[in-house]
Amino acid sequence: MEILNYTKAHKDFRKKVREFLKKEVIPFADLWEKDKIVPREIWQKMGQAGFLSPTVPKKYGGPGLDLLYSIIIDEELAKTEQYGLFAPLHSDIIVPYIITYGNEEQKKKYLPGCVSGDIITAVAMTEPGAGSDLAGMTATAVENGDEIIINGSKTFISNGIHCDLVVLAAKDPAVENPHAAMSLYLVEDGTPGFSKGNKLNKMGMCSQDTAELFFTKCTIPKTNLLGEKGKGFYMLMAKLQQERLICSVMAVAAAEHMLEKTISFCKNNPVSGKPKSKSQVNQFTIAELATDIKIGRNFVNKLIADHMEGKNVIIETSMAKYWTSDMAKHVADKCLDLHGRFATLERCSLLRNWRDIRVMTIFAGTNEIMKGIIAKSMGL
Ligand SMILES: Cc1cc2nc3c(=O)[nH]c(=O)nc-3n(C[C@H](O)[C@H](O)[C@H](O)COP(=O)(O)OP(=O)(O)OC[C@H]3O[C@@H](n4cnc5c(N)ncnc54)[C@H](O)[C@@H]3O)c2cc1C
Numbered sequence: 001m002e003i004l005n006y007t008k009a010h011k012d013f014r015k016k017v018r019e020f021l022k023k024e025v026i027p028f029a030d031l032w033e034k035d036k037i038v039p040r041e042i043w044q045k046m047g048q049a050g051f052l053s054p055t056v057p058k059k060y061g062g063p064g065l066d067l068l069y070s071i072i073i074d075e076e077l078a079k080t081e082q083y084g085l086f087a088p089l090h091s092d093i094i095v096p097y098i099i100t101y102g103n104e105e106q107k108k109k110y111l112p113g114c115v116s117g118d119i120i121t122a123v124a125m126t127e128p129g130a131g132s133d134l135a136g137m138t139a140t141a142v143e144n145g146d147e148i149i150i151n152g153s154k155t156f157i158s159n160g161i162h163c164d165l166v167v168l169a170a171k172d173p174a175v176e177n178p179h180a181a182m183s184l185y186l187v188e189d190g191t192p193g194f195s196k197g198n199k200l201n202k203m204g205m206c207s208q209d210t211a212e213l214f215f216t217k218c219t220i221p222k223t224n225l226l227g228e229k230g231k232g233f234y235m236l237m238a239k240l241q242q243e244r245l246i247c248s249v250m251a252v253a254a255a256e257h258m259l260e261k262t263i264s265f266c267k268n269n270p271v272s273g274k275p276k277s278k279s280q281v282n283q284f285t286i287a288e289l290a291t292d293i294k295i296g297r298n299f300v301n302k303l304i305a306d307h308m309e310g311k312n313v314i315i316e317t318s319m320a321k322y323w324t325s326d327m328a329k330h331v332a333d334k335c336l337d338l339h340g341r342f343a344t345l346e347r348c349s350l351l352r353n354w355r356d357i358r359v360m361t362i363f364a365g366t367n368e369i370m371k372g373i374i375a376k377s378m379g380l
Pocket residue numbers: 122123124125126130131132133155156157158159202205210359362363364365366367368369372
């Protein structure tokens with residue numbers, strides 16, 4: 001029995017996503033990698049096609065679909081090597097903050113644009129001096145009458161260049177407890193005192209725009225507080241289950257894709273007069289990778305089902321995030337070996353996969369942080 005119940009509508013949707021990527025994304029991906037950014041227009045095309053934030057309720061301009069539709073988009077992006085078009089972060093990690101914590105006015109104002117692609121979102125937590133240790137952040141938000149004044153800087157912010165709306169974490173300096181001091185704010189592009197720094201050029205996910213953001217006496221209306229004041233840290237924590245799950249979904253899909261490509265390569269490239277796939281040593285490597293991937297796939301599918309049923313699987317998603325990203329890294333490495341010298345060529349897309357998926361062990365909470373969470377849950 002399948003763990004996930006994909007209906008005909010889901011399957012048709014997957015076909016549409018594939019067709020869209022084939023026509024609108026894949027032919028341009030190399031150019032975007034060279035430019036080190038995807039164009040804004042592709043976000044709007046994604047939106048027009050119905051591939052952004054499919055879970056946004058109809059009331060707020062979305063199609064009101066279930067999370068499986070989002071999962072399909074995320075998987076297809078990974079299976080076509082499109083890590084630069086970072087829609088999963090927008091659709092499944094940031095927009096849900098607005099869906100869950102936004103008030104009626106905020107939802108009406110922002111969600112339709114998040115669905116159409118006219119509003120690209122970013123979430124800004126990391127700072128030059130605060131990565132894993134979020135409580136160590138120093139950006140401040142101080143109330144002044146009907147306004148909030150923000151000072152500080154954020155770094156490594158995905159969609160940092162294109163973003164129209166930032167979900168920003170900042171602290172009230174008057175509150176001593178670092179967790180209780182943190183709140184989330186909605187900051188629009190163009191707000192005086194908000195500026196974007198240079199694009200950060202990375203080893204992988206080159207076309208995914210990543211930037212520094214600066215806030216200097218950046219003044220927003222008090223109504224741009226997202227959710228309750230002082231609850232920012234807890235709101236971030238509450239959304240981690242889905243964030244880790246999405247990261248795991250992409251890791252498994254990436255591993256499946258890399259192995260598929262490698263099997264085809266081994267079948268079609270000879271060594272000592274016979275296809276590489278006929279050599280026992282290569283067969284054993286491929287068999288081991290296929291087993292790892294199957295384990296990851298079943299685990300992640302079960303977690304998707306549990307998550308969609310509203311179960312608390314935060315520990316299990318932490319396990320999945322660390323295990324699947326390590327697994328994908330291992331698969332990438334072995335597939336590279338199986339490709340031999342060809343994989344060292346810039347034009348070999350496997351090389352790009354190898355670089356792109358490397359970051360998965362670092363973002364969405366480092367794998368060591370995941371293990372710390374698991375150990376703590378075991379009372380260690
Ligand atoms: C491509 C990319 C996109 C990103 N996008 C965003 C974004 O959109 N928004 C955003 O806010 N941030 C983003 N980040 C930042 C990302 O969330 C951080 O890189 C991540 O949280 C890790 O922080 P760090 O890099 O400072 O590493 P550190 O926290 O300095 O960790 C370095 C090493 O120390 C280990 N370590 C740290 N603390 C502990 C501990 N307590 N116990 C055990 N080991 C520990 C880590 O596991 C790791 O091995 C992005 C990063 C990248 C690379």
